[in-house]
Amino acid sequence: MLTRRNLLTNISKIAALAGFAQLIPPSLISALAADSRDELIRQAPRARFWTSVPLAGKGCQSCHTTAITAKGQAHRHEENLVKCLLCAQNCVIRDGQRGRCRTRINVRGELRSLVYGRPVSIHVDPIEKKPFYHFLPGAAAFSLATAGCPLSCKFCQNWEISQAWPEDLKTSYTPPSLIVRSAYARKAPVIAFTYNEPTVFAEYLIDIARDAKKQGLRTVIISCGFMNKAPLLEMCQVLDAVKIDLKGFSESFYRNVCGAELKPVLNTIKEISKRKVHLEIVNLVVPTLNDSGEMLKGLIAWILAEIGPDVPVHFTRFHPDYQLLNLPPTPVASLERAREMAMSKGINYAYVGNVPNHPGNHTYCPNCKKVVIKRMGFFLEEMHLKDGRCTFCRWKIAGVWT
Numbered sequence: 001m002l003t004r005r006n007l008l009t010n011i012s013k014i015a016a017l018a019g020f021a022q023l024i025p026p027s028l029i030s031a032l033a034a035d036s037r038d039e040l041i042r043q044a045p046r047a048r049f050w051t052s053v054p055l056a057g058k059g060c061q062s063c064h065t066t067a068i069t070a071k072g073q074a075h076r077h078e079e080n081l082v083k084c085l086l087c088a089q090n091c092v093i094r095d096g097q098r099g100r101c102r103t104r105i106n107v108r109g110e111l112r113s114l115v116y117g118r119p120v121s122i123h124v125d126p127i128e129k130k131p132f133y134h135f136l137p138g139a140a141a142f143s144l145a146t147a148g149c150p151l152s153c154k155f156c157q158n159w160e161i162s163q164a165w166p167e168d169l170k171t172s173y174t175p176p177s178l179i180v181r182s183a184y185a186r187k188a189p190v191i192a193f194t195y196n197e198p199t200v201f202a203e204y205l206i207d208i209a210r211d212a213k214k215q216g217l218r219t220v221i222i223s224c225g226f227m228n229k230a231p232l233l234e235m236c237q238v239l240d241a242v243k244i245d246l247k248g249f250s251e252s253f254y255r256n257v258c259g260a261e262l263k264p265v266l267n268t269i270k271e272i273s274k275r276k277v278h279l280e281i282v283n284l285v286v287p288t289l290n291d292s293g294e295m296l297k298g299l300i301a302w303i304l305a306e307i308g309p310d311v312p313v314h315f316t317r318f319h320p321d322y323q324l325l326n327l328p329p330t331p332v333a334s335l336e337r338a339r340e341m342a343m344s345k346g347i348n349y350a351y352v353g354n355v356p357n358h359p360g361n362h363t364y365c366p367n368c369k370k371v372v373i374k375r376m377g378f379f380l381e382e383m384h385l386k387d388g389r390c391t392f393c394r395w396k397i398a399g400v401w402t
Contacts, residue, residue, distance in 0.1 A: 037167040044112035047104055048203050049086040049231045053077045054109070080109035087150040087199050088226050088264035100259075102165050103148035103200045115146035115201045118171040119179070120161055124186055126378040130222050131353060133363060134312050134399030135241045135278050136190060137373055138380045141220070142183035145195030146171075146204070151224055152259035153247070154323040155286055162196040176207040180215055190240075194222040202231050209238035225268035226260050232271055241278035241400065244269050248283070248290035249299035257289060266302070273307045278400045280312040282353065285330045285338060287318065293341075300342050309346045310398035315339055316353030336360065349398065367395035 080095040084104055091099035093106040103115045127139040147169050149162035156162055161169065183191050191212050193205045198221050209219040220241040227235075236242075246265060247258055254262045272279050283299060285291045303313060315338040317330045335352045339360050342350035352360025356377045363373035370392045374382035384391040388401045 040114055040167050041105060041107065041112070043173070044105065044107075044114050045116050045203075047084075047086075047111040047113040047116075049228070050082055050084045050104075050111040052080075052082045052109055080106065082106045082109060082111050084111060085228055086202060086231055088228060088261065089150050090228075099150070101148045101150040101197070101200045103146065113201070113203055114166040115148055116204045117173045117175055118146050118166060118201075119144045119174055120147055120164075120169040120171055121145045121195050122182075124188055125192070127190055127192075127220075128375065128378040128380075130192060130194060130220065130243055131282065131314055131316075131351075132220065132241060132243060132278075132280055133314070133351060133373070133375075134280065134349065134397075135220065136218065136400060136402075137383065139190050140186070140188040141190040141192040141194075142179075142186055142188035143192040143194050144179065145193070145198070146201045147196065148200040149197040149224075150200065150226055150260070151197065154257050155284065155318060156322045157319070158195045159322040176204065176211050179208050180211045180217065183212070183217055184215060189217060191217055191219045192222065193219070197224050197226070199223060199227045199231070202227075202235065206234060206238055209235075213238065223268075224258075224260070225265040227264075227268060229267070229271060232268055233275075236272060236275040236277050239277055241280070242272050243280045243282060244272070245282050245284065246299065248286075249295045249302065250290065253290050253295075257286075266306075270306055273311070279307070280314065281307075282314040282316055283338070284316045284318055285334055286324070287327050287330055287334070289327075291330070291334050291338075296338050296341055300345050300347060304346055309348045311347075312349040312351065312399075313342055313347055314351045314353040315342070317355055319354070332358070363397070365390040365393060365395050365397065368393040372397060 078094065082093050084091045084093060084099045089100045093099055095106050095108060098105045103113065105112055105114055122144045125141050125143050127136055127141045130141065145161055147161050147164040147166045152163065179191065191208060198205050205221065212219050218240040219238065221235065221239055222243045225244040246269065248254065251262050254260045269281065281303065303311060315335045317335055319329050320327055332355055335355065339350045339352055348366040349363065352358045361375045362371045364370065365372050368390060372384045372390050373380065385397060385401060388399065389396050
């Protein structure tokens with residue numbers, strides 16, 4: 001992907017090779033890049049979901065632990081320090097610095113969003129590509145992303161945008177109303193926040209979702225689930241469906257491979273399951289890292305105990321990318337084993353993902369075992385549902401079908 005920074009660097013190299021580098025000195029290239037960054041910061045709106053000493057007042061527990069505040073210890077705060085409360089990284093950010101996601105910056109004690117209204121990727125995809133298998137099958141999803149992510153997964157398929165700095169990707173301001181109008185014009189009944197981690201543009205997605213609801217459009221999020229409770233609950237009020245990547249069932253896997261923690265993700269999944277929001281779960285099965293029988297059993301047991309048997313669970317094939325080019329693709333047999341394990345334990349809707357035309361892509365009625373939705377890749381081939389029920393035996397199939 002050609003970024004502004006890369007473009008300026010390339011211009012400098014070409015100038016040097018052509019023998020007129022003195023006409024475009026490196027200092028000018030750096031200045032142009034800085035101007036681009038500074039302009040983005042100047043235009044960045046005030047973020048939400050953060051606090052500071054002036055905002056918190058005597059509510060010290062918003063930043064400090066109960067143990068510290070209970071002792072009444074005096075604490076000298078650095079001037080203009082802020083704490084981001086959006087995701088579970090809970091970044092404490094100095095003036096002029098950014099959080100882990102690179103998209104939220106402290107400007108003289110005010111946290112601003114560098115990605116509000118700044119989509120870097122827009123496509124129309126089948127809803128099955130997200131994947132959502134039990135939410136409006138066959139629907140077109142108007143999909144968008146910005147730069148940034150609070151995680152640093154070594155296997156990320158979209159690392160060019162998720163690990164990018166906002167100023168490195170060319171954008172123009174796109175208000176929420178224009179996103180909604182564009183989706184409507186493309187006859188897409190669903191707007192999907194996807195590709196990077198949408199939590200980093202929470203303010204933008206919430207505004208889009210509210211506008212979309214007025215126009216009769218649905219909104220969905222494809223997320224790592226690493227957000228704090230307050231923003232999550234606000235998102236649940238406006239979203240229609242959530243897909244969470246439960247990347248593994250091990251704290252060490254989350255810390256070493258994703259740069260995150262498992263517990264906040266589990267808390268997110270439990271909170272969503274309590275709301276009137278459709279939920280699906282994806283587990284990317286990575287060879288040697290999270291594919292052990294013990295880890296899969298733990299994941300399946302937790303889902304059954306905390307969420308129940310009707311949540312769709314996708315066991316998805318890993319393909320080498322980003323920092324894990326040394327690992328092979330997941331053997332299909334490993335995915336089949338995970339699916340069979342889930343179904344034998346009581347998960348009603350378990351799938352094999354990223355293996356086109358595999359029988360594990362289809363939806364089967366838990367009662368009569370017949371195929372009620374047959375898929376060919378990301379597209380529907382047959383559908384045997386009426387009013388959300390199997391047409392063969394009238395069993396109610398969990399999901400949102402109209």
